[in-house]
Amino acid sequence: MPELATVFRDHIDKYPYVLTPEQRHAVRDICACRTPEIGRWAHYVCPECGGEHFAWASCGNRNCPKCGQDKVVKFLARQQENLLPVNYFMITVTLPHELNVVCRKHPVEVFNAFFRSATEAIKELAADPHYLGGQGGMLATLQTWSRNKNYHVHIHYLVPGGGLSPDGKYWLFPRNRDFLIAAPPLSDLVRGKMRTALKDLKLYAQTPLRAWDKHWVSDCRNVGNGMSTFKYLAFYMHRGAISNKDIVAYDGENVSFKYTESNSDVVRYRTLPALEFIRLCLRHVLPSGFQKTRYYGLLASANRKTVRELRLMILTTRYSRVPELEDFILEPLICPKCGMPMLFRGTYSRAPPSSVIAPGGDW
Numbered sequence: 001m002p003e004l005a006t007v008f009r010d011h012i013d014k015y016p017y018v019l020t021p022e023q024r025h026a027v028r029d030i031c032a033c034r035t036p037e038i039g040r041w042a043h044y045v046c047p048e049c050g051g052e053h054f055a056w057a058s059c060g061n062r063n064c065p066k067c068g069q070d071k072v073v074k075f076l077a078r079q080q081e082n083l084l085p086v087n088y089f090m091i092t093v094t095l096p097h098e099l100n101v102v103c104r105k106h107p108v109e110v111f112n113a114f115f116r117s118a119t120e121a122i123k124e125l126a127a128d129p130h131y132l133g134g135q136g137g138m139l140a141t142l143q144t145w146s147r148n149k150n151y152h153v154h155i156h157y158l159v160p161g162g163g164l165s166p167d168g169k170y171w172l173f174p175r176n177r178d179f180l181i182a183a184p185p186l187s188d189l190v191r192g193k194m195r196t197a198l199k200d201l202k203l204y205a206q207t208p209l210r211a212w213d214k215h216w217v218s219d220c221r222n223v224g225n226g227m228s229t230f231k232y233l234a235f236y237m238h239r240g241a242i243s244n245k246d247i248v249a250y251d252g253e254n255v256s257f258k259y260t261e262s263n264s265d266v267v268r269y270r271t272l273p274a275l276e277f278i279r280l281c282l283r284h285v286l287p288s289g290f291q292k293t294r295y296y297g298l299l300a301s302a303n304r305k306t307v308r309e310l311r312l313m314i315l316t317t318r319y320s321r322v323p324e325l326e327d328f329i330l331e332p333l334i335c336p337k338c339g340m341p342m343l344f345r346g347t348y349s350r351a352p353p354s355s356v357i358a359p360g361g362d363w
Contacts, residue, residue, distance in 0.1 A: 002250035004065055004242055004281065005031050010252065011274045023282045026240075029059035033066050042347050044333055048340035055333070057347055063240035063285050071238040079139075079230045082299070082307050085314050086173070087161040088226030089180045091138075092219045093118040093190055094154040098211035102203055103144075103153055108287050109201050111142060111153075117193035118155055119296055124189065125181040126163055132180070134163030134172040137298030137307070141233055144284045145241045147259045148270055151283050156236075158229055161222070164298060164310070171314055178222045187216040237293050241284040250274075 008031050019027070032038045040057035058067045095103065095114060103110045119140065126136045139158045146152035161180060162173045174180050195212055198204040223229045242257065248269065249256040255277040258269050272280065286292055298307055332341035 001244065002247040002255070003244045004247065005033065007247075007250060007255055007274055007277060011278060015275060015278055017279060019282070020285070020287075022288050023285045025288070026061055026063040026282070026285045029061035030064045030066075033059040033061070033064050040347055040349050043345040044342040045345055046335040046338060046340055046342050049335065049338040051335060051337050053333075053335065053342060062238065065240060065242060065244045068235075068238035072234045075234050075238065076227075076230060080227065082304060082311075083226060084160045084162075084307065084311055085225075086171075087177060088223050088229060089159045089161055090219075090221055090223045090229055091122060091157040091159055091181070091186070092154055093121075093157070093186070094152070094217040095194075096211050096214055096216060097152070098208045098214075100151050100153070102198075102206045104151070104283070105206070106201075106203060108290060109203065110198070111286075111290065113194060113197035113201065114153070114155065115140065115142070115294060117197055118157070118190050119294075121186055121189035121193060122157060122159070122181065123297070125186060126159075131182075132163050132172055132174055134165050135297055136160060136163035137300070137303070138296040139233075139293070139299050140296065141237050141293040142286075143236055144286070147262050148268070149241050149257075149259065149280050149284075156233060158223075158226060158233065160226070160298070164306075171310055171317075179220075180222075181220055183218040183220050186220070187218040190218065191216045240281070242281050 008027050012027055012031075034056045036056060038057050038059060041054045042057055044053045044055065045051070046053070058064070060067055062068065093114075099110070119138065122138065123136070126132045126134065137160055140155050142153070142155050144151060144153050159180065161177070162171050164170075165172050191212065195204065198207060246257045246259065247255060248258050249271075253274060254271055255274055256269055256271040257277075258267055260267055295301060297303070298310070333344075334340070335342050
């Protein structure tokens with residue numbers, strides 16, 4: 001099965017563009033992940049047959065298609081604990097493509113301004129009595145790619161349907177179950193706040209005027225109890241743009257991958273020369289330390305106690321149904337000899353003993 005690491009190993013030395021430190025780090029980690037190059041190995045013992053096994057450690061880079069599963073499981077378990085028994089809304093705010101150049105030149109400044117502008121706009125509309133008139137909560141995650149992996153900057157917000165009253169005593173539900181805030185005024189607010197933010201950053205002159213004359217795209221829709229959307233977002237939050245399972249062919253020169261169209265759910269295929277495919281992937285590597293997922297309002301970590309109290313309040317006053325809990329656990333590694341789950345013993349940086357190394361360097 002073709003892997004992103006294979007394409008990197010074969011062609012990164014011929015890559016004609018200058019790599020940022022974060023891109024070099026990502027390439028190095030992805031190529032080394034779960035190979036002897038990583039320099040660390042995990043020790044497992046089978047409680048049934050007593051066999052010892054090792055596996056080369058993961059790199060842990062957020063752009064690696066092999067990593068992040070443990071973070072996804074922990075994230076989903078944590079969100080389920082704080083899930084409110086209300087409908088949730090997915091709000092998506094998109095930057096026009098005319099701002100792509102300034103985004104790539106100044107990602108930290110522009111993305112932080114985008115977070116602030118979109119978040120403030122949603123808060124202002126939610127506080128308006130015409131819509132809700134209360135304080136809500138939001139989980140926001142930045143995504144820089146479209147379904148076909150082109151550069152497409154947008155933020156997904158997952159928002160509980162309702163908010164805390166101004167006096168903090170009760171939960172306010174939206175007047176219409178399928179409506180939280182209107183997309184057109186949200187787009188206008190975000191555009192105005194972004195224009196002001198880029199002027200303050202002295203970056204406005206680097207943006208084309210047509211970016212400010214066109215309509216900006218926003219969307220707000222009811223997504224049910226929220227857990228299905230948390231699952232959808234979790235993989236985008238903790239993994240890179242390209243998954244190994246999406247790469248369907250690689251002949252040493254060209255790479256083909258599949259994607260699903262958002263409007264029709266039709267599976268499409270795209271083929272690129274290897275160097276262009278690498279460029280497509282590395283465009284989505286974010287600056288080191290940049291926080292792509294953020295929590296606001298009631299969903300901020302400081303308000304976990306308040307959320308638990310609100311959960312109980314809503315359940316008792318609205319006779320809401322308690323959401324069914326799911327088990328989010330990591331699949332155990334299976335012993336290749338007897339088929340039983342193995343026990344993890346630790347991770348080591350020294351070389352594994354030769355007695356547990358199978359031919360090919362893995363078990």
